[in-house]
Amino acid sequence: MYPIVRREKLADKIYLMDVKAPRVAQYCEPGQFVIVKIDEEGERIPLTICDYDREAGTITIVFQTVGASTERMAYLQEGDAFQDFVGPLGCASDLIDEDIEELKKKKILFVAGGVGTAPVYPQVKWLHEHGVDCDVIMGSKTKDLLILVDQMKEVATNLYVTTDDGSYGFHGMGTNQLQELWDAGKRYDHCVAIGPMIMMKFVCKLTKELGIPTVVSMNPIMVDGTGMCGACRLIVGGEVKFACVDGPEFDGHQVDFDQAMKRQAQYKTEEGRAMLKLQEGDTHHGGCGNCQ
Template sequence: MYKILKKEALNPTVTRMVIEAPFVAKRAKAGQFIILRVREQGERLPLTIADSNPEKGTVTIIFQVVGETTMLLNALNEGDCLKDFAGPLGKPSVIDGNKKVCIIGGGVGCAIAYPTAKAFHEAGADVTTIVGFRNKDLVILEEEFKKVSDAYYLMSDDGSVGEKGLVTNKLEDLITGGEKFDEVVAIGPIVMMKFVSLTTKKYNIPTTVSMNPVMIDGTGMCGGCRLKVGDEIKFACVDGPDFDGHLVDFDQAMARNTAYKSFEAHKRDEACHLLNKEVE
């Protein structure tokens, strides 16, 4: 059993938990994820590792309360235990310290962007971070990002915090203003990653995106995270979750994700079968 050591609400819909999981903590790297189950008959839930401490044997997860399983998870308190907590899974992010890198996070995707920014910072890279939220009430991890960033920019849709505008607005302002990024890493809603990739493609800047948002069961068996990446078919949970943003077919990913989520839970296996046939 995996004990919850700390629970904290980051905003009205996002919770951070620190889990006692020494074997996972010992091997965890930026970009990887775990699969948990709240109870014996519960569904498998893949969540990106937001942080880890090998010395203390702890792993931090951050999740948005949006469905039955995340509601059950959020109902647990410090001292309670999870049934399963398997990982680390997925391929680690490729971290190069000899770089000037721009990390872009959108909404709850900032929970995934943070460990990547931290890993680049610890490797000696020059890190610029751009994060975007709908409004001030949804901002998370501001102080954590500032500690690992050489430059930090906070954007909001309504202008209630930071600068008003989209993360792509700030990215393009920085590029046209003379910033030379060796790589851009975008993590957040699929549509945000799409437009970040379109922006960087104009300037020929290598771009990595995390396709974690399309993952369903985290094993590749449901097919919900099946992607077109260039001329190949990939699975976010097995082959990623990081991919070249200039090669990912974001429109196809958004269509599959929307169609899958529209099915009731008991019909999702059928949905995956039909969606998989469409891209064969």
Template sequence: MSYKIVDKQQLNEVVYLMDIEAPRVARSAKPGQFIIVIIDEKGERMPLTIADYDKEKGTVTIVFQTVGDSSKKLGNLNIGDSIRDFVGPLGQPSEFIHEDIEELKKKKMIFIAGGVGAAPVYPQVKWLHEHGVDVDVIIGARSKDILIYEEKMKSVAKNLYICTDDGTYGFHGNVTNMLDELVTKQGKSYDEAVVIGPMIMMKFACMATKKLNIPTIVSLNTIMVDGTGMCGACRVRIGDEIKFACVDGPEFDGWKVNFDEAMKRQQMFKSEEGRKALRNSDGATHSSPNCKIGGVH
């Protein structure tokens, strides 16, 4: 079975959006989950966060940045082309979907997206909007020309705040500067923050939310490699516990994540020597004992 590309958009110089025809995945998908793409028989596994889904059309939206050979190959495909494997939904859905809707409506939530993180933030904000829950959103980018998802997010967020590092658009500063502006200067208050973006951005955002006493959830989809819990790449220390982002997450309490250790693992995992060192130092905790290839095609 193959999965047809029914829409393709280039969001900026290196980021693409694709709608994939995958009815069974679309019917089961929930905010916060991810899928695994394998382009062809020789393709590697690529975990990608679900950026949207349409149960009626039977499509799932993925957004990806072309950084390696596989993602560049995916970016070269066009409408009408097909992907060999499209497995999901995988991972645990966002915890708020299990909460009482009326209680959710009383919460003041803010979502903070950095770069491509705007894509996985969108289905969460969309789900809340569809259930009558108003939330604020910050989207940060280095500059205006790489900003994505502004119009989509405007349609589902109560308030959308755009910031750019170079000041070419919106607020001049990063997402933590924008959050500080909202809370300390504009007098806004929040009960919970959800932060998705590059690891270093999530680390500093969590430092800021802790200072402001805003409990924070982060999504660690950025540290996945094979998406099964077997490779050990997404092993992460959450407080005193060892977790695996692809099977236990990808969402965790941001204040408990050991970001420095996770980022060091990311760098080491890029070489065979580094992977061997990690296997030796991790011992029995290198891969997840709960690994299971779930989801549907």
């Protein structure tokens, strides 16, 4: 069992938990994720690692209630425990494998949308700890849905907060803020965008026009997290990829967002899954074409 040692409500329907999981905390890196399960009957829920403490052996997760399983999670309190807490899964951020001195020469920008702020935070924190400057644009629909603002202020070189309704910070979306910064003469060599697929799509559309290489963290439906179920199948650069084992980070200018969003909607229904199986043929399950 994996006990919850801290629980906090960050905003409406958004919760933070520190979970005792020493093995995961020992080996995880920014950009990776875990799959949690409340009990034997529970659904497997993939969640990006928001933070970790190797000494304390804890992993910080942030989630938004969107269905029955996450609603059940919201009822858990300090002292309760998850039956399963599997990870670290996926590939770590490419940034942590780059030469630190070369990273220091780059002008790096993160664009976080909604709960996407949670997976952005550990990457920005890691860069800050290694003396690498980076700017962050983080936004939400309204002030009441903003999360981790104070924590992000501590690690970002410049933090730009946006709200769609203008209730806090810049009035507009992250793309509007980026365009304004660009028009004012700010330039970036690298961008990382994390948030809803539609938000990442439009960030990538803008950064492609501006000539900024962009990485996105894809969050399609996952089931097993090992590439066997095929649920998180994506098309990247015309090739079949799986977010759980090939990602979750990909070249945003190569991702077929329209196909990913359409597939996500279809996968939620039995009829839709049957149609995808027919359309995708050998690449539907597992992606290797040889699965029986």
